[in-house]
Amino acid sequence: MLIKLTGGTVYDPAHGINGKVMDIYVRDGRIVERPRDEERIDQEYNLAGKVVMAGAIDMHTHIGGGKVNIARTMLPEDHRGDPVAHSDLCKAGCGHAAPSTLTTGYRYAEMGYTAGFEPAVLPMNARQAHLEMGDTPIIDKGGYVMLGSDDLLLRMMTAKKDQNAINDYVAWTINASQAMGVKVVNPGGISAFKFNQRWQDLDENNPFYQVTPRDVLQTLSRAVYELGVPHPLHIHGNNLGVPGNMDTTLNTMAGVDGYPIHLTHIQFHSYGTEGDRKFSSGAAQIAEAINKNKHVSADVGQILFGQTVTASGDNMSQFRNAGHAHPNKWVCMDIECDAGCGVVPFKYKDQNFVNALQWAIGLEIFLLVDDPWRIFLTTDHPNGAPFTSYPHLIKLLMDKTFRNDVFSRLNPDSQAMSTLASIDREYSLYEIAIMTRAGAAKLVGLHDRGHLGVGAGADITVYTDNPDREKMFAKPDYVFKDGELVVKDGQVVKVTWGGTHAVKPDFDRGIEKEISKYFNDFHTIKMDHMKVTDEHISEDGRGYVIEQECKGRREKTA
Amino acid sequence: MDNFAQAGVVENVTCPACGLLCDDLTVERDAASNLKVSSNACQKSVVFFNRASQSSSPRINGKPADLAAAIAKAAEILGNAKHPLFSGLGTEVQGMRAVMSVADKSCAVVDHMNSNGFMRNIQVIQNSGWQVTTLTEVKNRVDLLVVVGTDIVTNFPRFFEREVWNKESMFGQDTATREVVYLGGRNINTAPGVSPDGRQPDVLPCDIDRLPDVTAALRALVLGKKLYATEVGGIATSELEKLAERLKNAKYSVVTWAAGAVNVPHAELTIQNITEMVKSLNKTTRSSGLPLGGLEGEMNANQVSAWISGYPMRTSYARGYPEHDPYHFSTDALLASGETDALFWISSLNPDRLAPKVELPTVVFGHPDMKLEQEPDVFIPVAVPGIDHKGIAFRSDNVVSLPLAQLRNSALPRLGDVLSAIEQAL
Numbered sequence A: 001m002l003i004k005l006t007g008g009t010v011y012d013p014a015h016g017i018n019g020k021v022m023d024i025y026v027r028d029g030r031i032v033e034r035p036r037d038e039e040r041i042d043q044e045y046n047l048a049g050k051v052v053m054a055g056a057i058d059m060h061t062h063i064g065g066g067k068v069n070i071a072r073t074m075l076p077e078d079h080r081g082d083p084v085a086h087s088d089l090c091k092a093g094c095g096h097a098a099p100s101t102l103t104t105g106y107r108y109a110e111m112g113y114t115a116g117f118e119p120a121v122l123p124m125n126a127r128q129a130h131l132e133m134g135d136t137p138i139i140d141k142g143g144y145v146m147l148g149s150d151d152l153l154l155r156m157m158t159a160k161k162d163q164n165a166i167n168d169y170v171a172w173t174i175n176a177s178q179a180m181g182v183k184v185v186n187p188g189g190i191s192a193f194k195f196n197q198r199w200q201d202l203d204e205n206n207p208f209y210q211v212t213p214r215d216v217l218q219t220l221s222r223a224v225y226e227l228g229v230p231h232p233l234h235i236h237g238n239n240l241g242v243p244g245n246m247d248t249t250l251n252t253m254a255g256v257d258g259y260p261i262h263l264t265h266i267q268f269h270s271y272g273t274e275g276d277r278k279f280s281s282g283a284a285q286i287a288e289a290i291n292k293n294k295h296v297s298a299d300v301g302q303i304l305f306g307q308t309v310t311a312s313g314d315n316m317s318q319f320r321n322a323g324h325a326h327p328n329k330w331v332c333m334d335i336e337c338d339a340g341c342g343v344v345p346f347k348y349k350d351q352n353f354v355n356a357l358q359w360a361i362g363l364e365i366f367l368l369v370d371d372p373w374r375i376f377l378t379t380d381h382p383n384g385a386p387f388t389s390y391p392h393l394i395k396l397l398m399d400k401t402f403r404n405d406v407f408s409r410l411n412p413d414s415q416a417m418s419t420l421a422s423i424d425r426e427y428s429l430y431e432i433a434i435m436t437r438a439g440a441a442k443l444v445g446l447h448d449r450g451h452l453g454v455g456a457g458a459d460i461t462v463y464t465d466n467p468d469r470e471k472m473f474a475k476p477d478y479v480f481k482d483g484e485l486v487v488k489d490g491q492v493v494k495v496t497w498g499g500t501h502a503v504k505p506d507f508d509r510g511i512e513k514e515i516s517k518y519f520n521d522f523h524t525i526k527m528d529h530m531k532v533t534d535e536h537i538s539e540d541g542r543g544y545v546i547e548q549e550c551k552g553r554r555e556k557t558a
Numbered sequence B: 001m002d003n004f005a006q007a008g009v010v011e012n013v014t015c016p017a018c019g020l021l022c023d024d025l026t027v028e029r030d031a032a033s034n035l036k037v038s039s040n041a042c043q044k045s046v047v048f049f050n051r052a053s054q055s056s057s058p059r060i061n062g063k064p065a066d067l068a069a070a071i072a073k074a075a076e077i078l079g080n081a082k083h084p085l086f087s088g089l090g091t092e093v094q095g096m097r098a099v100m101s102v103a104d105k106s107c108a109v110v111d112h113m114n115s116n117g118f119m120r121n122i123q124v125i126q127n128s129g130w131q132v133t134t135l136t137e138v139k140n141r142v143d144l145l146v147v148v149g150t151d152i153v154t155n156f157p158r159f160f161e162r163e164v165w166n167k168e169s170m171f172g173q174d175t176a177t178r179e180v181v182y183l184g185g186r187n188i189n190t191a192p193g194v195s196p197d198g199r200q201p202d203v204l205p206c207d208i209d210r211l212p213d214v215t216a217a218l219r220a221l222v223l224g225k226k227l228y229a230t231e232v233g234g235i236a237t238s239e240l241e242k243l244a245e246r247l248k249n250a251k252y253s254v255v256t257w258a259a260g261a262v263n264v265p266h267a268e269l270t271i272q273n274i275t276e277m278v279k280s281l282n283k284t285t286r287s288s289g290l291p292l293g294g295l296e297g298e299m300n301a302n303q304v305s306a307w308i309s310g311y312p313m314r315t316s317y318a319r320g321y322p323e324h325d326p327y328h329f330s331t332d333a334l335l336a337s338g339e340t341d342a343l344f345w346i347s348s349l350n351p352d353r354l355a356p357k358v359e360l361p362t363v364v365f366g367h368p369d370m371k372l373e374q375e376p377d378v379f380i381p382v383a384v385p386g387i388d389h390k391g392i393a394f395r396s397d398n399v400v401s402l403p404l405a406q407l408r409n410s411a412l413p414r415l416g417d418v419l420s421a422i423e424q425a426l
């Protein structure tokens, strides 16, 4: 099957293509060279005047795993407002803050997204995360596995195990969890909470282990780098949501010896303590630090106003914030000497000083970070807002008049505390394509996605150029997934299933002896039963694992 | 590849006979494919694995039929039904995925056979949430275990052996010093709560129907309120005061209950007394709830339903989109009101869980050993997950899922395949 996409205006930042009119050819799911003249084109789409980009990639979205399912179970009232009936093509489900898996897949595709990455896969819950992602249609999936409060790592660090042994354990965990990368959440803090500690600073020892959060960050960022895993250590820092936490964030950037790191939902970690209410924007300092530190990238975790639910591995912070639950109910869990979770519904209000300032801080960060290759568009779905609000967020970034208009209606005290109105920057289509495609693919380590070069997987989104960017990005004309037309005029026309991206870094199999003994002594399952095999992902007959390349192991870089 | 035709020994087998999903069993298979648990057994796992392998064939109106005919007949019944109900749902994850798919297609209601108990927990989550923990945390951290209204071991036989009196624990605790308190219930088996060095557990018995008062009193005491009654449900207030103090002083107390055993009107309020008390304790120390469940695949049903439909059990696709109602869409209510016009009953893990007796077109997907009291229109024996085919099951703590193994050859079809075939035929 040879498809020709004719005459669209192409934005392909991976190849420096910025609004050039060109043809794209697709054969058997891949983008190919222009065929010889005599070859028959099976299908042609005239895209004159249309905007063409690679399919968008959400590099941080909570779409699968235990905490998402707790959120779904806990919030029937939220689902009742957004029922989704089945059609000839699509299964039924429901939407809004914590949508059903099927609806999640359809809606991402209908917005022009072709991949999403679950950032908080607990090793002990990895199979569930993959099961849920396996029931998420059309888009590709993947996850980052959570380490850093797991007792085995903390034990190894306390015992001053060689970094190479730790690297083997990290690589083993990535393989066993079928992950694309490693995430650390409140490094060491989830463990500390189990010993009744409520707060942990970067240089404070864990109550049981001789390990500080900074040690965990250094060890894991180095491990990820030395394993050649393309996605840098994905960090949800200490002290989420706490006024003054910008200092912790700045220290985190400085404290990892230059190893590459990604700071996630950085908006929630960019707060100062100025002003009457001792809550202020640290966006300028944080953005300046990101601009300076080339080893750092970040996604924003923008909040948008309305009802949502926060779901996080950081039960220490979630327990602290549970008093703000709206509606008033919440779940916190300690999990398997491995991690934790906290699920707290939340309503962001535009007339609330803190919420309005959070909104402004997120946008300030977007606009003050110079390099769109190192800042990413997320709402930390659903923590800041559901992913379905991305078109609105894109409009806020691309349209200064619209942005200032919304800003002028927010809580007045928060307006006085923000420089947002003085920032003139408007994102271009090219920059949006970097943030949501080329940059995201590069950051996650997807070699054949996020671009439109020959050999790329044919994940392609076509929009009608519209000065109202919210309308434009909400309803693409066409979305192709692996070369198949899956969405037309913002509606699913074909249901495919997508694959699961994973990396498989090398490790010394000898480490399994130690891990297995640890499981036998302290766990309640056997080591082998924790592993998510390729078969677990493919046995429903739809899913499959796409192995992405690792850069090869580097030895002793410190 | 295992050669199932020969005798053999399989190690590290996962047992789906209760929600603990112990995965350390050794199962021996003889040449005739009979199984026998040979290590780490308990009374329930022995019953589950050691049943003689039965051959059983589909039946239509009591007469043997081939599988294709039975599937066609089941599809006909489903196609003719306006308000079908899929209930029982004793299966593993892949079977449950197939249930959700066919239920969506046929605009059916889904409910699990244990929902009368399990929904109590769901209502607590939906009303106030909770703070809970998982088995490995219990195994390594618990210092005070409070067991409310159950002996645990009738339904979860190896609980104390595996999670309380384990030899090793990670944080230097001598597990033999762990304290166990049974709160509520009468004449329950508290022997498993005796520590390895012979220390007796504390037992505060009361009738189950007094649990609402007793848990409310304990919660009030933990909150620092004063009680003027000298006893509650036959338990001296001073005993409850002591227990409240112990909970406040413990470093990692765990309060456990089995929702099915809390058989009182508005049991969800009793469970909420427990879970809200646990939340209060966490203001100063650490404490966690531990809901015990996972019998007959109830976790599988609720988990899969939650991610596919957005709702747990008692969800209806009648209008083409899922709707959830913990009362209205219960099996009992739907059968009593006559709203349901065809019943599809699934019990592949346990042959003793029979379909309710109804005067409706009924299709049963059953464990091959099922001895029916009432012959349904269609009976399709299905393979047993964890014995005859692989699968995945969720543990009682709702976090850990375990692979179920295939241990022998079976001519029986898997539930998922049968349901997919029925869906195709619609």
Ligand code: SF4
Binding pocket: B015, B016, B017, B018, B019, B020, B021, B022, B040, B041, B042, B043, B044, B045, B155, B156, B157, B158, B159
């Ligand atoms: S305790 Fe439960 S899971 Fe463990 S062997 Fe017995 S029945 Fe099976």
Ligand SMILES: [Zn+2]
Binding pocket: A060, A062, A119, A264, A265, A380, A383
């Ligand atoms: Zn997140």
